[in-house]
Structures are given as structure tokens and as C-alpha cells.
Amino acid sequence: MGISRQAVPGIRFDKASGLPYSAYRRREMKKAATLLLAFTPLVFLIAFGQSSQAGSQSLDNRVRDFLASQKDQWREENVTEADGRFLYDLILKRGYTRALEIGTSTGHSGIWQAWALSKTGGSLITAEIEEFRHLLAVRNFKASGLDGTVDARLADAHKLVEELPGPFDFVFIDADKNWTLNYFKALLPKLAPGGCFAVHGVSSLGYMKGIRDFLEYVRGLDFMETTVETPSAGGISLSFRRTPKFAASR
Structure with a gap:
């Protein structure tokens, strides 16, 4: 009621x-x-x-x-703006998130890579053996606002590549060219399926034995697909891991 x-x-x-x-x-x-x-x-x-x-x-x-x-401040030890944009576009297109750079110099290429990685949610480890360049790079990463995306290390990359655990889905080599094949062999077990191993200067420095040996070796691996792109005269080789299985050598 x-x-x-x-x-x-x-x-x-x-x-x-x-x-x-x-x-x-x-x-x-x-x-x-x-x-x-x-x-x-x-x-x-x-x-x-x-x-x-x-x-x-x-x-x-x-x-x-x-x-x-800084447009006119980068010296010959750094990549060109065209190369930097190429790396930026490649990382964004592929969605890479775990990047390693050997040869920081003063940070130009690292800034382009880290900028792209800031959009994919990734990060960059970059190594430089010369302290003066390393310190300039650290300053440049901070000034650009990308220091939170970059782990800049003052290190001997010959040793560092053996110590780093990986995996990496993008590796950029712009260091001592005669050690390129050694870098590749050390990092190949840590390169994720679909990952890319990029080397700068393969066109302009293609006469160097280290570059020739690397390209001959990587082109002989059936699970790697290698091309050479020329955003600038220097040339960048791109070697993509196209199978999930790893073979240390042929």
C-alpha cells in the first residue's frame, strides 16, 4: 500500500x-x-x-x-640531413623500438633516430669512443629534448657489442669501417626477426676492404635481404632479417 x-x-x-x-x-x-x-x-x-x-x-x-x-654546425664526422631524415622515416615506417648506434660522433644521426623512436615508444643506445665527441653529443641530446630517449655511452664498441644483451630491431653502424663485419657477426644473434642492420658510407667508402668484406658476407646469407640506398652520396646499406631462424654463418 x-x-x-x-x-x-x-x-x-x-x-x-x-x-x-x-x-x-x-x-x-x-x-x-x-x-x-x-x-x-x-x-x-x-x-x-x-x-x-x-x-x-x-x-x-x-x-x-x-x-x-645547428644546420651548418655538423662536421664531416656526422651524417647529412638527408641521411638523418632517411633514418627517421625508416624507423617510423617499420615501427622499430630497440635501436643501437655504433659511432655517435656529436649526435646528429642519433637525434634523428631518437626523434623517431620517441614516436614509436622506443629508445636508442649509442656508443662513442672519443670523449670530446661523446660529451658534445650528450649536450646536443639534452638541448634537443631527446635525452630521455637516448642512452649515450662512452665506450669501446668492439667490446660493447659483445656485452649488450639485445635484442635490437634496428642497428646503425657509422664507425670504423674495417670492423663492420665484426660488428655484424657480434650483433647478428641479437638482431630481432624483421630487424635491420644499417651501415653508413658503403657507397663513398666502398673501396675499403672492411665494407667490401661485409657486403659480400651479408649478401651471401639467405635469411638476410640487403639493399643499398642513397639518400646522399655516402650510401646506406640496409640488411633486413627476413626469417625467424638464426644461422650464425653459411
């Missing part, structure tokens, strides 16, 4: 629901709380997405400004 409004003098009733006003308010507040809980994750995701997008745009602007300010 329902409660008659006349039977309970002094109590206010909601006209639409017929409930006592206090009960009606409790019901509506419960509905509002339920809706708030339901929409809070969505609001958070939207806000987080907007914040992440703004952060990404801010980093992009900072990197662009830094590269523009």
Missing part, C-alpha cells in the same frame, strides 16, 4: 515520482554518482590524449628548432 501524501503531514513529496523529497534526492544523487563513475575514465582518456598530443607537438617543435639552429 502506497504512502498517502495526506497521511504524513509535514513531509514534502516530489510531484513527478511521488516519493518523499528526501528519498527522491538520494535516488537522483545515486544516479549522478553512477554516471560520473561511468564517464570519468573517458574524460581521463580524452584529457590524457590531448596532453600527450600537446607534449609530442612540443617535442617536435623543440627538435626542429634545434636542428635548424
Whole structure:
């Protein structure tokens, strides 16, 4: 039996629901709380997405400004801008996230790689044996805003490649060319399926025995696909691991 409004003098009733006003308010507040809980994750995701997008745009602007300010400052020990853009595009296209660079120099190629990796959620380990270059590179990574994406190491890469655990899905070699094949053999077990082993200077320095030996060796592996691209006169060889199985040698 329902409660008659006349039977309970002094109590206010909601006209639409017929409930006592206090009960009606409790019901509506419960509905509002339920809706708030339901929409809070969505609001958070939207806000987080907007914040992440703004952060990404801010980093992009900072990197662009830094590269523009240093445009004429990179010396012969660094890659060209065309090479840098090529590496950036390659990493983004392939979605690489675990990168290794041998031969940091003062950081030009590392900045392009790290910029792309900041978008794929990845990171870069880069090694340089000369302390002066290493310190300049560290400064440049910080100035560009990419220091959080780069693990810059002052190290002898001949030893470092043996110690690093991997796996890596992108390796970029721009160091002592006569050691290229040694780098490849040491890192091949750590190169992920679908990964790329890239070497800079294979066109302009193709006369060097180390480059010739490397290209002859890698082209003889049936599980590697090797091409030479020329974003600049230097040339970059790209060797992709196209099978999941590893064979140390033929």
C-alpha cells in the first residue's frame, strides 16, 4: 500500500515520482554518482590524449628548432640531413623500438633516430669512443629534448657489442669501417626477426676492404635481404632479417 501524501503531514513529496523529497534526492544523487563513475575514465582518456598530443607537438617543435639552429654546425664526422631524415622515416615506417648506434660522433644521426623512436615508444643506445665527441653529443641530446630517449655511452664498441644483451630491431653502424663485419657477426644473434642492420658510407667508402668484406658476407646469407640506398652520396646499406631462424654463418 502506497504512502498517502495526506497521511504524513509535514513531509514534502516530489510531484513527478511521488516519493518523499528526501528519498527522491538520494535516488537522483545515486544516479549522478553512477554516471560520473561511468564517464570519468573517458574524460581521463580524452584529457590524457590531448596532453600527450600537446607534449609530442612540443617535442617536435623543440627538435626542429634545434636542428635548424645547428644546420651548418655538423662536421664531416656526422651524417647529412638527408641521411638523418632517411633514418627517421625508416624507423617510423617499420615501427622499430630497440635501436643501437655504433659511432655517435656529436649526435646528429642519433637525434634523428631518437626523434623517431620517441614516436614509436622506443629508445636508442649509442656508443662513442672519443670523449670530446661523446660529451658534445650528450649536450646536443639534452638541448634537443631527446635525452630521455637516448642512452649515450662512452665506450669501446668492439667490446660493447659483445656485452649488450639485445635484442635490437634496428642497428646503425657509422664507425670504423674495417670492423663492420665484426660488428655484424657480434650483433647478428641479437638482431630481432624483421630487424635491420644499417651501415653508413658503403657507397663513398666502398673501396675499403672492411665494407667490401661485409657486403659480400651479408649478401651471401639467405635469411638476410640487403639493399643499398642513397639518400646522399655516402650510401646506406640496409640488411633486413627476413626469417625467424638464426644461422650464425653459411
